Amino acid sequence: MIPYGKQEITQKDIDAVVEVLKSDFLTQGPQVPAFEKLLMDFTSAQYAFAVNSATSALHIACLSLGLGKGDYLWTTPITFVASANCGLYCGANIDFVDIDDKTYNLCPIKLKEKLIIAEKQGKLPKVLVAVHLCGQPCDMKAIHALALEYDFKIIEDASHAIGGKYLNSIIGACKYSDITVFSFHPVKIITTAEGGAALTNDKTLATKMNLFRSHGVTRDPELMIGESDGGWYYQQVELGYNYRMTELQAALGVSQIKRLSEFVAARHILAHRYNELMLDLPIRLPYQLPDTYSGLHLFVIRLDLDKITKTHQQVFNELRENGIGVNLHYIPVHTQPYYRNLGFKFGDFPVAECYYQNAISLPMFHLMSKTQQDEVVSVLTKILQG
């Protein structure tokens, strides 16, 4: 089976992790700060906090922005459930903004329309999670302008987009957002096995995220209430969690991030080749927003079901049966049973639901060979013609 995504672990990666196993610190040592430093250098963000998953990063991001009971978090329905769940963890209400039919990202025009209505109802969002689907950046300038007008905060869920660029700013620089979140799950662009990070340029948010990731506990006298009792002293000043990344994970991250640009460049070569090889197929190829450089986590095609005799499910199953490990990103979050119990229903976000009817993620990972790619295209071509 040609998988839809796959990590690359080199001997150097392995050596870096083994080195940590032989060292004094398996957690809370030098590797996590070293990885954070590399994340800051790469993105030019002023603060970076490595945590045990992007889900945890989204949670501490929401907490640091003060999201709580009665507040609203808005996001796109075409994302992994974690982009919305982080709001529920904080006791907030969730709502969605339908996607743009070209980019498949949250649509800024629909966002504006929804904000106008929400303002009248007194239900404006406190936080918007902008997901860069497939690695393609959202229209951040438009979203940022609306954030200023309607006074909400922006979290970029850049789980797919590390190594990408929006206009002249690197994803993670937080130029048009308050916080950016990355995932280092093995299917993503670089990996720490499990892991994530939250980046910001805001000192107050940074201090809070640092507290929330580790029990709300501090040893910094400046953050304490009153005087220190002595050298052993620490204080809990927030209700935090244990979301720390281990030293083993961070060492893997330090080793992997050195190859990040190379990984993304390889994905671009593959995407370019897919686009050329599949020009004549009855499918819609991915659209690229001008002035952006995608992280290219995913390569999503849309079947033109009017031009073929098979159903979406038939094409999907036949691809899998023929060794092509396709996937579907994503089932619209509002149609998940848990979200339907919260009151969402089919029909709420029609563009997202239409996307779900004919989207397929083709294999895309930087080590994919030309032979493997030719195999994907040839199998798909046969299935669509048959």
Ligand SMILES: *Cc1c(COP(=O)(O)O)cnc(C)c1O
């Ligand atoms: C993978 C992913 C997450 C969750 O990442 P974890 O590191 O597995 O917690 C969140 N949002 C999006 C868009 C993702 O793709």
